[in-house]
Amino acid sequence: MTRTLLNVPEQLVATPTYLSERGTPQSVDDHDGHEIFAWHRPSADPFEIPRLAGGGVAIRPVVVATDVHALRQLALSGQGMAFIPEAGFPDPKDPEPLVPVLPELGRMCPVNVVVPEALARSAQVRAFQKGVLAFLP
Numbered sequence: 001m002t003r004t005l006l007n008v009p010e011q012l013v014a015t016p017t018y019l020s021e022r023g024t025p026q027s028v029d030d031h032d033g034h035e036i037f038a039w040h041r042p043s044a045d046p047f048e049i050p051r052l053a054g055g056g057v058a059i060r061p062v063v064v065a066t067d068v069h070a071l072r073q074l075a076l077s078g079q080g081m082a083f084i085p086e087a088g089f090p091d092p093k094d095p096e097p098l099v100p101v102l103p104e105l106g107r108m109c110p111v112n113v114v115v116p117e118a119l120a121r122s123a124q125v126r127a128f129q130k131g132v133l134a135f136l137p
Contacts, residue, residue: 001120004110005132008087010041011106012049013098018078025102028057035080037063037071041109049083050107057105059083072098085109 012031025031028051038046038061046064048056061083065071068084075082076094081101090097100106113132119125 001117002112002114003129004112005129006087006111007108008085008111009100009106010039010083010085010109011103012036012081012083012101013086014075014081014101015078015096016099017096018075018080019099019101021078028102028105031057031059031081031102035063036061037065037074037080037082037084039068039071039082039084040064040066049105052104052106085111087111 022034023030025034036059038049038059040046045056046061048058050056062080063071063074071082071084072086074080075084075098076096082098083105086098086100088097113129115125
């Protein structure tokens, strides 16, 4: 069984320090000259960032990976901009937050929990899901 817990924005993000040092893109044409790290989302093209209004923008990422955490860490270290799901939950271990870049780009990304049907109705699984949902905004 699959249950969507929430939807988070998948967006282009970077640290404020990176943007102040390298310049903040003001339009989709300004992303050239920036290192972009792209998440290879299942059934999506990592060489195109979708526009919220439809269509997409071609990019040339320097890193394409299925590991969102690794891409997030690259962006947090100030190495470039990452196109990743970013819920904006603060982490006290992060030196600075990631901020959205070019808010007209992106899409929503479902966060799902997948449980074998035989376990879906167990008290432990229901308690886990209830706990996760209580934590989320």
